[in-house]
Amino acid sequence: MIYTPSSLAVVVFLLMVIGTVALSFYLGSKAKSSAGYFAAGGGIHWFVNGIAFAGDYLSAASFLGICGMVAFFGFDGFLYSIGFLAGWLVALLVIAEPLKRLGKYTFADALASNFQSTGIRSAAGFSTLVVSIVYLIPQMVGAGALVKPLLGLQYWQGVVLVGSIVVVIVVTAGMVSTTYVQFLKGGLLVLFSLILTILVLARGIQVAPGVARTQPQRITVAFDGSKLIDGIPLGLKSDQKNVEPVGRVLELSNGKTSTGPLGPIRFLNELSGARVELSQTNKKTEGDKPVIEYAPRVVQGSDMMSPGNHPTFKGIRQKEWYPKLDFMSLMLALFAGTASLPHILIRYYTVKDQASARKSTIVGIAAIGFFYLLTLYIGFGAMVSGALDPSDSNMAAPLLAKSFSELLFAAISAIAFTTVLGTVSGLIVAAGGCVAHDFVAGMLGMQLNDQQLIRVAKIASMVVGALAILAGLAFEGMNVTYLVGWAFAIAASANLPALLMLLFYKGTTKQGVIWGVLIGTISSVLWIALCPEMYKSLYGLDPKEALVPFSQPGIVTIPLSFIVILLVSMFTSTEHRQPSID
């Protein structure tokens, strides 16, 4: 779909970006020490940190990806919400306080604290870098998708823009500015999602005028390389044609044409009885030219409230084991991954003590849980709004906002953009800190003063930012939520087993931790590289030829990492066993 850039949206967007960068410069002038740069001096109030948790965590995947998935595939998107939130309990109940007690700047600090081991520090640094870069990919993809309707820019321009702005933010102020950007972003995201949900419920559901579409919308490529839709040039001019939006309600229960305002439960009841026209994307080749078809797909509302509509989850409805394992593997990764994400873990070092770490996590859970509740209504609201872009599910929430008002669209889009900025900033701070502390000071043993450490972290941040831009360009078009699932699986396989074994198994040795982290990281990355989804989406090969049977690695690689830690610990010398943590 081609969008008309909105000048209001551009103004709001620019104000948001200028405000964010100005805040970074202001706070950057205050944070001079490495403790200030990497951990905000441990001086962030627990409530601010809790909302900043929400800001860090509610990424492009949460806002754009989940709403888009709910809009096109119903309850399947909400499965991510459930998994994402459930993971926070692992963080609160077993990880938060020990991590705060044992560490100083990075996740590796906590792992290495009992052994003073550069090997552990290097392995944990390696996993932090891998997870940060993999998690950066969906954020960049989300950014590229977002700037198309917001600013009228190309996808690649959006990716480069976000990468550049974030590097400026991180290089100017580090963790202090990142925390306050996250605080503002998290608060605004929850507030505007609530406003959007109230508007969805107040509008209710209406039957769309006209008859159901019977033919697909076909995008083809003309001889000169330009795109055609149904044989007409694609565009916004009078002699051109644009992709038509979908999400039209064809029928409501009891022959109604409009429901009027609805409460939260009644909305779900009415949607359950509705028939809605969505679309299904089919990509094929005719001759040597690619063809994309957006075929009409009529769904019953009640069916959209059960899992199994999205290709990722359709295995739930099948009898075969592999698709069911794929589903369970994803849900396990979401559950175990949150407490293993580097940019979340380093946030525990920004508060003063364990009680603050605990309280900030509870605030984070409340804000994040409330937001995820709203995503179901935003997604379902988009599904019946008649404003869905069949070519990009990630645009569901901003376009729903646009169906109410241009100002709301501008605000939601700008917030979504800062969502990406905030999460990317957090990840790059984590990666930069990891390079400075775990590799340069830890593994290489270089004696650096505060300013040198900060300089190393800033240079590393620029390199990671450049890598994120390249990765964002390579993965254009993939659903951001799916990509996030992989990042969670890698984090959960690499980091959580080592953390848990260190806390609960006194026989854990330093070799056990090192091998557990390395095997967890490498096995999950390899599994993803060889899985059916990568064969189909990235390599353009037949997914049946993939070397592993399903796409989500967690159910194999998380237990594998536990087993490796246990076995290596049992077979390595007792002199390397950890001293008691208690």
Next chain:
Amino acid sequence: MHHPANSTEHEPDHVIARRQKIGVILLLLFTLAYAGFIGLCAFAYDWISKTKISGIPLTVAYGFGLLFLSLVVAMLYGLLSRTRS
């Protein structure tokens, strides 16, 4: 080189151990509820998708329930940690 950014709290070991025990018990309880949901979706799809509570499919009701349970468990842990310590 590595100066602690914070670390101002020094709790007795038994307090830390007791809180860790509370955390593990609550996590196990929540994990059971979460695993139940995943198990029902994977192995009792027909039943969970057709059963309704007040007109709402059990899938949605259970999902909402897990979100609320997360909050309840988090607040309970906060409360128990405070009183116990």
